[in-house]
Amino acid sequence: MSSSKKHIAIITGVLFLITASVNLEMPLFRIYTENEHFGVGMVGFAFASYIGGLLPTALLFGGLSDKIGKKKVLIIALLLSTLSVLIISLYPNLYVLFVSRVLVGCAVALSIATGSSFLSDLFTTHKATKSSNIVALSTALGFGSGALFTGIYLAYYTTLVPLTYWVVLVASVVWLLISMTLPESKFDAKKKMIKLPLFPKGALKYNISVALFWAATGVVISIIPTQISKFDLGGWSGLSLFLINGTGALFLPIAKRFSVRHCMTISYILLPIGFTSLTYGSLNGYLPFVLAGCAIVGMVAYGFGYFGTLKGVSELNPKEKPRVVSGYLLYGYLGFGVPSIVLGLSSESFGIENSLLSYLSFTIAVIGVLLFYHFKKETSAAVKL
Numbered sequence: 001m002s003s004s005k006k007h008i009a010i011i012t013g014v015l016f017l018i019t020a021s022v023n024l025e026m027p028l029f030r031i032y033t034e035n036e037h038f039g040v041g042m043v044g045f046a047f048a049s050y051i052g053g054l055l056p057t058a059l060l061f062g063g064l065s066d067k068i069g070k071k072k073v074l075i076i077a078l079l080l081s082t083l084s085v086l087i088i089s090l091y092p093n094l095y096v097l098f099v100s101r102v103l104v105g106c107a108v109a110l111s112i113a114t115g116s117s118f119l120s121d122l123f124t125t126h127k128a129t130k131s132s133n134i135v136a137l138s139t140a141l142g143f144g145s146g147a148l149f150t151g152i153y154l155a156y157y158t159t160l161v162p163l164t165y166w167v168v169l170v171a172s173v174v175w176l177l178i179s180m181t182l183p184e185s186k187f188d189a190k191k192k193m194i195k196l197p198l199f200p201k202g203a204l205k206y207n208i209s210v211a212l213f214w215a216a217t218g219v220v221i222s223i224i225p226t227q228i229s230k231f232d233l234g235g236w237s238g239l240s241l242f243l244i245n246g247t248g249a250l251f252l253p254i255a256k257r258f259s260v261r262h263c264m265t266i267s268y269i270l271l272p273i274g275f276t277s278l279t280y281g282s283l284n285g286y287l288p289f290v291l292a293g294c295a296i297v298g299m300v301a302y303g304f305g306y307f308g309t310l311k312g313v314s315e316l317n318p319k320e321k322p323r324v325v326s327g328y329l330l331y332g333y334l335g336f337g338v339p340s341i342v343l344g345l346s347s348e349s350f351g352i353e354n355s356l357l358s359y360l361s362f363t364i365a366v367i368g369v370l371l372f373y374h375f376k377k378e379t380s381a382a383v384k385l
Helices: 003-022 026-035 040-060 064-068 070-090 094-122 127-156 163-179 204-222 224-231 234-255 260-284 287-314 318-350 352-384
Strands: none
Touching: 003 070, 003 094, 003 127, 003 163, 026 040, 026 094, 026 127, 026 224, 026 234, 040 094, 040 204, 040 318, 064 070, 064 094, 070 094, 070 163, 094 127, 127 163, 127 234, 204 224, 204 234, 204 260, 204 287, 204 318, 204 352, 224 234, 224 260, 224 287, 224 352, 234 287, 260 287, 260 352, 287 318, 318 352
């Protein structure tokens, strides 16, 4: 293996291990919460604490790799995710879960943009395409596989510290040592570390859309496991998440063959269908509807919708693309976390079933507005022609 391919493999492994750490504990969220005598509302807070680490890190340290070098940033990120797994393995409780998820949120914020840029430096042709494909695949598999394998293990062994924690922990430590062999990139200590997000004209529709798409995945992680556990289906929560990420990774290359407009049209139609199937299945204990809904949501959140919104917003101001994408991700991650907290709190007052039905109605209403403006603009363009 050439040195370049070796370095690409190392960076890919770093991204996979960090993202695998994110949802590693997901099948145990409810158990940790119940052990401390809290309700489903606290599950939403535990899930969203990840965003509490990710967003400030992304905003305050967006330029860190330019200032100290990409290798150092990736190693710091892997150290943080390794520490997050270590502490939850030693102290498996709700309070440590909060700290663990804040740490891994910081790790994700530091690693994905840096890893993508690092990979791009190592390729000689089609740099952006090849690096984005590797990042999309490694992170999609990482986000889903941690929860999947933990869920499978828990189906056979009841424990607060499943074997998957130790496997990821040992692998992370080994990979830290391997990552030391990466070459250092160019950096300039005089460069600014803070890169404030930018919201150009026309970005709002893409930003709101990605927030809505990612919110559906946040609900699957934070609320659905508690609901389907009422039907003894809690062991399937890991597969549900894996389906979202895996389906997204599968359809992302297909989405790239479509225009931004067509991707958005497909996403606006599919999201209500997927979320309706997911809600119906979880309310009635019909596993096929839950899994089908997760797969359809994944097609949107990390496939057609992700590509369409990201490409659309990136084209608005190519010269300031990093800052525009930063603003886009700000909306996306707020969408990912905030609805989970709101649904968790409302579930304690009105029940999970009523909360899910209310959020489904909200999703359909917002999609209706987005579709109206989407096709209105298309009709106006056709009239001008």
